[in-house]
Amino acid sequence: MKLTIHRGANEIGGNCIELKDDCSRIVFDVGLPLNAIDENLDIRCYKPDISGLFADETGVAAVFISHAHPDHYGLLSLINKNIPIFMSKASAIILKKIVPLLGEENYADLNIIELSNGEEIKIGNFLIKAYEVDHSATAAMAFEISAENKKILYSGDIRFHGRRAWHSKIFADNITPPDYLLLEGSTLGRENQEQLTEYDIEKRLTVLFAEKKLSLIVFSTQNIDRLVSVYKACVRKNKILVLDPYSCAILENLQEISSHLPQFNWNNIRVYFACNSITRKLAESGDLYHYKTSKITFDEIAANPEKYVVKANFAITEKLFERLDVDNMQFIFSLWSGYLDKPGFWHDLKDKLVCVHTSGHACVKDLQDFVKAVKPKHIIPIHTTCKDKYADLFAADVIVLDDNIETEL
Ligand SMILES: [Zn+2]
Numbered sequence: 419m420k421l422t423i424h425r426g427a428n429e430i431g432g433n434c435i436e437l438k439d440d441c442s443r444i445v446f447d448v449g450l451p452l453n454a455i456d457e458n459l460d461i462r463c464y465k466p467d468i469s470g471l472f473a474d475e476t477g478v479a480a481v482f483i484s485h486a487h488p489d490h491y492g493l494l495s496l497i498n499k500n501i502p503i504f505m506s507k508a509s510a511i512i513l514k515k516i517v518p519l520l521g522e523e524n525y526a527d528l529n530i531i532e533l534s535n536g537e538e539i540k541i542g543n544f545l546i547k548a549y550e551v552d553h554s555a556t557a558a559m560a561f562e563i564s565a566e567n568k569k570i571l572y573s574g575d576i577r578f579h580g581r582r583a584w585h586s587k588i589f590a591d592n593i594t595p596p597d598y599l600l601l602e603g604s605t606l607g608r609e610n611q612e613q614l615t616e617y618d619i620e621k622r623l624t625v626l627f628a629e630k631k632l633s634l635i636v637f638s639t640q641n642i643d644r645l646v647s648v649y650k651a652c653v654r655k656n657k658i659l660v661l662d663p664y665s666c667a668i669l670e671n672l673q674e675i676s677s678h679l680p681q682f683n684w685n686n687i688r689v690y691f692a693c694n695s696i697t698r699k700l701a702e703s704g705d706l707y708h709y710k711t712s713k714i715t716f717d718e719i720a721a722n723p724e725k726y727v728v729k730a731n732f733a734i735t736e737k738l739f740e741r742l743d744v745d746n747m748q749f750i751f752s753l754w755s756g757y758l759d760k761p762g763f764w765h766d767l768k769d770k771l772v773c774v775h776t777s778g779h780a781c782v783k784d785l786q787d788f789v790k791a792v793k794p795k796h797i798i799p800i801h802t803t804c805k806d807k808y809a810d811l812f813a814a815d816v817i818v819l820d821d822n823i824e825t826e827l
Pocket residue numbers: 485487553555575778
């Protein structure tokens with residue numbers, strides 16, 4: 419069996435891994451590099467050199483997507499529409515229903531097949547088993563691949579401190595020790611960062627929301643754990659969470675996965691119809707109409723600002739700065755702080771921000787505990803800028819690979 423890391427051996431993001439034997443070839447993740455995502459570059463420039471995957475070419479038997487972050491799925495729209503693409507139901511919902519709201523990408527005509535936790539798929543001589551793990555994307559998956567009497571484990575993106583950390587723990591404690599573990603290492607090199615759990619985030623937000631002022635909070639609603647933390651902190655302090663229609667659409671579509679997710683018509687949630695392209699798309703499809711019963715106007719917010727926690731989007735942020743006293747607001751940044759290094763609106767406001775965030779990726783200590791539990795014979799670094807640190811950190815033989823080098827396993 420041969421392994422090629424097409425991208426991800428030397429960087430965080432852009433994961434693309436190929437496994438092949440004499441009969442078939444399968445691909446795990448078809449991600450875009452982070453800079454291509456941030457700068458909105460032409461995705462066609464980032465196609466890895468895999469024959470039989472893109473356009474009308476044939477030859478790749480299946481693609482497996484670990485989770486719905488573009489550094490893992492961003493090239494999907496370019497691949498042959500007949501190739502089966504396996505992913506969790508939550509990932510499929512995000513790709514089919516939510517991502518099209520953000521731009522031109524349309525995944526409706528792809529051959530997406532939903533996988534459940536623990537499900538096994540046979541592709542040629544490969545047996546692939548999917549395991550749900552904790553990550554900032556909903557229902558992220560790790561994959562165990564068995565072939566030629568060998569086992570390979572691909573961690574995808576994984577952590578042990580979110581609301582679904584138990585998924586990662588059950589996975590770690592029950593997996594058969596693999597011959598090879600392809601292990602993400604996003605946090606290597608960031609060892610000094612404080613490791614909070616998602617429950618710590620909820621507590622910190624609860625303290626902040628006790629302030630008698632409007633809170634404007636920047637976070638990603640695709641990070642469902644964070645949305646739940648914000649919502650629960652609002653409930654504890656009897657604040658109203660003001661969402662945009664985009665956030666409501668995510669929650670409404672993911673209701674299929676969990677009936678416990680907060681929805682637009684729950685107590686403590688109102689919807690501000692932010693004037694932007696996403697709201698317009700939802701209006702055209704008729705979906706915006708659902709949220710009418712929970713609609714709130716800007717004047718209602720301005721009349722009692724201290725009652726509200728507002729999820730930031732450009733439209734409402736601009737109005738808040740124009741119409742309300744900035745000194746009577748607090749600004750909470752609940753994303754990776756590295757985004758603040760780039761020029762932009764929040765960068766300029768850096769001194770006024772309270773940062774409350776935890777990573778979507780396991781800290782080094784949790785990765786070490788994971789390796790102790792899983793007991794791989796070999797570790798292959800991926801999704802990291804620090805592959806040379808693995809040998810010192812983990813109790814297993816480390817095989818350091820480069821992009822685009824085929825390796826016999
Ligand atoms: Zn991710």
